Amino acid sequence: MNINELNKRKTPIVVIDNSLKKYKDLPLFQEKVDKANEMLRTVGLPKDKKKGHHA
Amino acid sequence: MKLERYELKAEDSLMVFEFVSDGPKGRILKLVKFSETNLKDLYNLAFGDKDMNSGELNDLSISNNGDSEKVLATVVSTVYAFTDYHLNSFVYATGSTKARTRLYRMGITKYLKDVTKDFYIYGLRNDEWESFEKEIEYDAFLAKRKNLNFTI
Numbered sequence A: 001m002n003i004n005e006l007n008k009r010k011t012p013i014v015v016i017d018n019s020l021k022k023y024k025d026l027p028l029f030q031e032k033v034d035k036a037n038e039m040l041r042t043v044g045l046p047k048d049k050k051k052g053h054h055a
Numbered sequence B: 001m002k003l004e005r006y007e008l009k010a011e012d013s014l015m016v017f018e019f020v021s022d023g024p025k026g027r028i029l030k031l032v033k034f035s036e037t038n039l040k041d042l043y044n045l046a047f048g049d050k051d052m053n054s055g056e057l058n059d060l061s062i063s064n065n066g067d068s069e070k071v072l073a074t075v076v077s078t079v080y081a082f083t084d085y086h087l088n089s090f091v092y093a094t095g096s097t098k099a100r101t102r103l104y105r106m107g108i109t110k111y112l113k114d115v116t117k118d119f120y121i122y123g124l125r126n127d128e129w130e131s132f133e134k135e136i137e138y139d140a141f142l143a144k145r146k147n148l149n150f151t152i
Helices: A003-008 A018-023 A030-043 B068-085 B098-110 B112-118
Strands: A014-016 B008-010 B016-023 B026-036 B042-050 B090-093 B119-125 B128-131 B141-145
Touching: A018 B016, A030 B042, B008 B068, B016 B068, B026 B068, B042 B068, B068 B090, B068 B098, B068 B141, B098 B112, B098 B141, B112 B119
Parallel strands: A014 B008, B042 B090
Antiparallel strands: B008 B016, B016 B026, B026 B042, B090 B141, B119 B128, B119 B141
């Protein structure tokens, strides 16, 4: 498969590299996560996902 | 959507991805992380530059590497990979700055027709989620992969 064919796939081919596991439990971008949690605490999830015009 | 993208690496739970932006400023390592939040199945998406020497991450850097569209397309492709693996998950994203949030909105707007074939897209406005519409400023975005099985 060449790069053009790869680019046509929506789901990418991902090379597994478990050296990246070290980042999984590190508090990376923690400020953003904290802000997201604060917002989600009051806003929650969309009330009705099926209402959207994209549904 | 047939945008150019960078090759991706990830650890086997597909929560941390890495790719290399290659442009006039050189090779810049990018890290994408999907973090758990306090809401079950809702993950925060964040990405930034990784300093090749110190390993430190910066989500405020402006690389100006002439490939912002390719970088965003690559980040979007991580959302496809993530939601393929983490079924029924929601992905929350907002920019590190208002300008960056606006950039994301423009990116979603540009490819809305394609993106909404596969995702429900919501925008946060006045502390409420609404279906994403063009020309509206949002504070954050939420994506949910469309599939046959999901119910609230």
